[in-house]
Amino acid sequence: xxxxxxxxxxxxxxxxxxxxxxxxxxxxxxxxxxxxxxxxxxxxxxxxxxxxxxxxxxxxxxxxxxxxxxxxxxxxxxxxxxxxxxxxxxxxxxxxxxxxxxxxxxxxxxxxxxxxxxxxxxxxxxxxxxxxxxxxxxxxxxxxxxxxxxxxxxxxxxxxxxxxxxxxxxxxxx
Amino acid sequence: xxxxxxxxxxxxxxxxxxxxxxxxxxxxxxxxxxxxxxxxxxxxxxxxxxxxxxxxxxxxxxxxxxxxxxxxxxxxxxxxxxxxxxxxxxxxxxx
Numbered sequence: 001x002x003x004x005x006x007x008x009x010x011x012x013x014x015x016x017x018x019x020x021x022x023x024x025x026x027x028x029x030x031x032x033x034x035x036x037x038x039x040x041x042x043x044x045x046x047x048x049x050x051x052x053x054x055x056x057x058x059x060x061x062x063x064x065x066x067x068x069x070x071x072x073x074x075x076x077x078x079x080x081x082x083x084x085x086x087x088x089x090x091x092x093x094x095x096x097x098x099x100x101x102x103x104x105x106x107x108x109x110x111x112x113x114x115x116x117x118x119x120x121x122x123x124x125x126x127x128x129x130x131x132x133x134x135x136x137x138x139x140x141x142x143x144x145x146x147x148x149x150x151x152x153x154x155x156x157x158x159x160x161x162x163x164x165x166x167x168x169x170x171x172x173x174x
Numbered sequence: 175x176x177x178x179x180x181x182x183x184x185x186x187x188x189x190x191x192x193x194x195x196x197x198x199x200x201x202x203x204x205x206x207x208x209x210x211x212x213x214x215x216x217x218x219x220x221x222x223x224x225x226x227x228x229x230x231x232x233x234x235x236x237x238x239x240x241x242x243x244x245x246x247x248x249x250x251x252x253x254x255x256x257x258x259x260x261x262x263x264x265x266x267x268x269x
Contacts, residue, residue, distance in 0.1 A: 020191075023191065023192075024191040027191055027192065027193065029186065029191070029193075100269060102269060103265075103266040103267055103268045103269065104266070104268045104269060105268050105269035122268045122269060123266055123267065123268030123269075124266055124267040124268055125266065129268060134267070136267035136268075137226075137265065137267060139224045139225075139226055139264070139265040140226065140264075140265040140266055140267035141267070145220075146189060146190070146219065146220060146221070146264075147189050147190065147264075148189070148190045148191060150188065150189070150190055150191030150192075151188060151189045151190065151191075151263075151266075153191075154188035154191070154261075154263070155188070155263070155266060158188075158263075161235075162235075163235075
């Protein structure tokens with residue numbers, strides 16, 4: 001079992017978090033993919049990215065990233081809804097339905113070890129993954145210096161496209 | 175264009191968002207492009223090849239490793255990945 005994430009000095013975390021955001025956006029690729037960036041504060045941003053249904057219809061999702069544990073651990077990540085950027089509930093247009101690949105899980109309300117029920121985007125590039133009991137292979141664990149928040153965003157971008165993305169959770173069939 | 179001359183493939187390392195370019199002649203096997211990719215990924219980002227790595231064509235999501243034995247000219251002539259952008263992703267766990 002892996003150790004739970006520990007909070008990082010906020011000043012150091014925000015410097016690294018903001019630098020990696022800046023470096024990723026400087027590649028030009030986020031804009032090409034239709035992503036937009038909404039800064040919240042020094043440790044949080046919302047990335048809005050399009051999802052593509054099997055029939056080609058596009059939907060927009062907002063992903064809130066947080067740098068509280070960064071980059072000793074991945075960013076916190078959740079699908080959120082505007083305008084408050086609070087976690088998107090299942091059954092809303094802001095929470096996607098995904099036919100999960102083997103390396104990904106998505107739970108609108110997961111019971112964490114502290115008894116709280118919260119959204120869990122469950123893969124090795126979110127901090128929340130390490131807040132619940134998992135025993136992943138060494139090759140898939142977040143490695144500081146090798147992985148950045150780009151890994152989190154690109155995996156989410158991948159599952160928001162065919163063959164994984166099915167549509168918003170308030171739509172019965174895509 | 176890649177009709178006669180060297181072929182340049184852009185590889186996006188989705189683990190850190192950065193990209194590299196790899197080049198080869200028309201008769202170069204895809205497997206050689208892949209070896210060159212790993213050399214550059216190791217040199218630039220310290221990436222070590224792992225069995226659970228994935229390499230996809232950006233435009234259609236198709237796995238690239240399966241075509242290691244094809245020459246690039248045949249790969250392109252068969253309509254695979256004409257945009258010449260590959261996406262590299264190391265192992266990921268979850269669910």
